[in-house]
Amino acid sequence: MSPFDEYLHTAIERARMEAHEDGSDAAEAHHLLLAVAGAPEPVAGPVLAAAGLDRAAVAEALHREYEASLAVVGVDLASFDLAPPVRTPLRSIRIGATLKQLLQRSFTTSRKKDLRPAHILLGLLQIEAGTVPRALAIAGVDRAALAADVRRAL
Amino acid sequence: MADADLPAPEDPADALAAVAALRRLADHLEDTAVERAMRAGWGWPQVADALGITRQAVHKKHAKRLIAAGVELRRR
Numbered sequence: 198m199s200p201f202d203e204y205l206h207t208a209i210e211r212a213r214m215e216a217h218e219d220g221s222d223a224a225e226a227h228h229l230l231l232a233v234a235g236a237p238e239p240v241a242g243p244v245l246a247a248a249g250l251d252r253a254a255v256a257e258a259l260h261r262e263y264e265a266s267l268a269v270v271g272v273d274l275a276s277f278d279l280a281p282p283v284r285t286p287l288r289s290i291r292i293g294a295t296l297k298q299l300l301q302r303s304f305t306t307s308r309k310k311d312l313r314p315a316h317i318l319l320g321l322l323q324i325e326a327g328t329v330p331r332a333l334a335i336a337g338v339d340r341a342a343l344a345a346d347v348r349r350a351l
Numbered sequence: 352m353a354d355a356d357l358p359a360p361e362d363p364a365d366a367l368a369a370v371a372a373l374r375r376l377a378d379h380l381e382d383t384a385v386e387r388a389m390r391a392g393w394g395w396p397q398v399a400d401a402l403g404i405t406r407q408a409v410h411k412k413h414a415k416r417l418i419a420a421g422v423e424l425r426r427r
């Protein structure tokens with residue numbers, strides 16, 4: 198395994214752990230974002246830190262995105278008294294659709310030997326629709342600017 | 352629901368995000384409701400009928416989770 202493959206494998210395992218912990222049955226792209234923010238590598242780390250994106254900030258933004266998206270159709274998340282779900286066993290956590298799509302788009306098309314760990318963050322920043330870009334916008338992140346910072350640091 | 356006459360969201364990004372968030376909320380509600388039903392002695396066919404999905408689907412989605420949590424499951 199190349200260093201990139203090794204890092205990607207570790208990051209996906211951490212994403213599956215994030216999914217397990219929030220009661221999901223699948224690891225999605227936003228779980229990978231949490232994983233990357235929670236254990237940043239040397240290139241992406243300082244870029245994320247400069248943008249104020251630690252794991253807690255990402256988690257907060259994701260929760261606000263969930264609330265805001267429900268509010269669009271008049272649903273108030275705070276009015277639900279939801280018990281934390283019984284967790285899906287870690288070994289049964291699937292790779293969800295958004296993560297699968299990210300992996301296929303970002304890490305199979307480009308030349309594999311040129312990939313470095315920070316390309317995972319770059320791939321996350323390049324997702325154009327869905328939970329990840331919406332949460333990043335809520336966190337006040339300019340995705341294009343952050344992606345440029347990552348490229349410069351590579 | 353806060354508003355009876357809430358208009359459908361105009362921005363497609365908002366509308367699609369709302370659908371995704373509702374699915375996630377529905378999943379969470381389903382997890383909790385199925386767990387409660389199974390703890391109360393419901394069988395898979397009853398839960399499946401109540402949810403309007405097949406028994407196979409409900410079993411596939413929830414069995415591992417409930418077994419791991421030590422919920423006693425009726426065989427049928």
